[in-house]
Amino acid sequence: MQRLSADSVTLGYDQRVIAKDLSVEIPDHSFTVIVGPNACGKSTLLRALSRMLKPSEGRVLLDGQTIHSMPAKKVAKTLGLLPQSSIAPDGITVADLVARGRYPHQGLLRQWSSEDERIVQESMDATGVGELGERYVDELSGGQRQRVWIAMALAQQTPLLLLDEPTTFLDIQHQIEVLDLCAELHESQGRTLVAVLHDLNQAARYASHLIAMRGGEIVAEGPPSRIVTAELVREVFGVRCQVIDDPETGTPLVVPAARQRDGARVA
Amino acid sequence: MKAVRTPGGYSFRADTRSLVVVVALLAAALAAGVVLVGSGDFDIAPLDVVRTLFGSGTPQQDFIVNELRLPRVLVGLLVGAAFGISGAVFQSVSRNPLGSPDVIGFGQGSSVGALVVIVWFGGSATEVAVGALLGGLATGVAVYLLAWKKGVHGYRLVLVGIGAAAMLTACIQYLLTKAQLVDATRAMVWLTGSLDGRDWAQVWPLLALFALLLPVILAYGRPLRMLEMGDDAAYALGVPVQRTRTVLMLAAVLLNAAGTAAAGPISFVALTAPQLARRLTRATGPNILASGCMGATLLVTADWASQRLFGESRLPVGVVTGVVGGLYLLWLLVTERKAGRI
Numbered sequence: 070m071q072r073l074s075a076d077s078v079t080l081g082y083d084q085r086v087i088a089k090d091l092s093v094e095i096p097d098h099s100f101t102v103i104v105g106p107n108a109c110g111k112s113t114l115l116r117a118l119s120r121m122l123k124p125s126e127g128r129v130l131l132d133g134q135t136i137h138s139m140p141a142k143k144v145a146k147t148l149g150l151l152p153q154s155s156i157a158p159d160g161i162t163v164a165d166l167v168a169r170g171r172y173p174h175q176g177l178l179r180q181w182s183s184e185d186e187r188i189v190q191e192s193m194d195a196t197g198v199g200e201l202g203e204r205y206v207d208e209l210s211g212g213q214r215q216r217v218w219i220a221m222a223l224a225q226q227t228p229l230l231l232l233d234e235p236t237t238f239l240d241i242q243h244q245i246e247v248l249d250l251c252a253e254l255h256e257s258q259g260r261t262l263v264a265v266l267h268d269l270n271q272a273a274r275y276a277s278h279l280i281a282m283r284g285g286e287i288v289a290e291g292p293p294s295r296i297v298t299a300e301l302v303r304e305v306f307g308v309r310c311q312v313i314d315d316p317e318t319g320t321p322l323v324v325p326a327a328r329q330r331d332g333a334r335v336a
Numbered sequence: 337m338k339a340v341r342t343p344g345g346y347s348f349r350a351d352t353r354s355l356v357v358v359v360a361l362l363a364a365a366l367a368a369g370v371v372l373v374g375s376g377d378f379d380i381a382p383l384d385v386v387r388t389l390f391g392s393g394t395p396q397q398d399f400i401v402n403e404l405r406l407p408r409v410l411v412g413l414l415v416g417a418a419f420g421i422s423g424a425v426f427q428s429v430s431r432n433p434l435g436s437p438d439v440i441g442f443g444q445g446s447s448v449g450a451l452v453v454i455v456w457f458g459g460s461a462t463e464v465a466v467g468a469l470l471g472g473l474a475t476g477v478a479v480y481l482l483a484w485k486k487g488v489h490g491y492r493l494v495l496v497g498i499g500a501a502a503m504l505t506a507c508i509q510y511l512l513t514k515a516q517l518v519d520a521t522r523a524m525v526w527l528t529g530s531l532d533g534r535d536w537a538q539v540w541p542l543l544a545l546f547a548l549l550l551p552v553i554l555a556y557g558r559p560l561r562m563l564e565m566g567d568d569a570a571y572a573l574g575v576p577v578q579r580t581r582t583v584l585m586l587a588a589v590l591l592n593a594a595g596t597a598a599a600g601p602i603s604f605v606a607l608t609a610p611q612l613a614r615r616l617t618r619a620t621g622p623n624i625l626a627s628g629c630m631g632a633t634l635l636v637t638a639d640w641a642s643q644r645l646f647g648e649s650r651l652p653v654g655v656v657t658g659v660v661g662g663l664y665l666l667w668l669l670v671t672e673r674k675a676g677r678i
Contacts, residue, residue: 145574152568
């Protein structure tokens, strides 16, 4: 039994059902990446796993308990989430924002222990923003800002960390920075990471466990080297392609087929 | 930020600058209060006021200070603090400086409640206050429910609130046209907001409400700070989002309605106090205490100004806050528009 799983959940917003009778288990200590075309329900699934969305049927289980009936703070000590969009309060410094990640471990009489202080500094160092503590978050570049948010999620010190499209709005350099950081957290600290990513090649390179979704259903799941094939990509994304070995890592690399010209079709 | 840790594993953390600002503003509010107690047809020097408050004034001073003027000033301080705190809570919950109770119709709601009592029932001052309280509460709940859509969002609250304010203003006009001349005059005085003739009967209920609600609001201050990062981020950190918001909004609506019931819909204190406080503390979060002290200072200072700056023709305090606050609202609308938030 894995720590986090969804047990035949039906997910949707208002009357619109996005996924029906969906079951999934997140392998412990994996770097799980969920991929799929737009509107396939990948973010919806992540929101359900992080209890932001309550399933209309079925349940999400965390350590064997229904996550939605657990006290908010108790869940927050086990499971962290980096939402797609968060608002940095006006005029907040990096150190203050990261310190907010300690909230679930604090209380009215325990507002700032020396442990809090140490973990906040460690989290900033781990994400490479250790030097920026006194800077204002508004002044930072997009990539730096995302690192600060990740540092906040790290400071929460949860064995499970969910990331909703952590690379959206970042340029390629910062995308790789963020993903390298995730890979390092996964490898060196043994945390279970679950991320929604748009880029299939990045997913195949970084994930230890890949979940491919389409139309609210899971089409395939497993290690990328086993499941990423030309047929799968056509089935999930509707794209013809070749799958070759990534020259850098040996993981599957998806190369979409070239546009067919009229001449080619005749030939 | 400074942290204090005790051997027992307890730890507390506060922003030094915010603490200094709170203490300074509290001192300013009390000082303004002393000056206000001293001013009137019979001027008393501030030092004599303090002496009289501590029980060593002449019998004449004692009567003027403790019986006539102190309750009025206390009502001013408490109402100002109530407006400041409720403004701070609402602006923080709605993540918008315009999401202030006086902009989103709560003051108008209280006015309709008060006018119904004055115009239709010719009720006593206490009944008018109860009417205002109920009107404010009903408006608060109605705006909250109308703005509800899977949680309350800042701009929805502001837009629904402004709509409600417009409709309630129409109700006020209607009630005024239906009123007898005497009642209409009484209604107009109430509508401007004034501290004239306030006595101990207004002080005690306000004080009791503060004793009840302030600890609740302060206890929820930490989760409220987390809410400013967005519902998802706050929830992920273990903040019970809906409960925090409901409790805080209910407490703030109550405070605001009680303040309005005691002194009339004195405009713009709730809008300006949190913003001014925030500029002084330069701290994130709602700045609850600083906003409360700022509101008290503003209201009492405005009351003093309305008595002193206009010679013989004393103005009700609501006129002064209205003029100053109106200018601020204009400025705020322009800057918010430039920032693309409305």
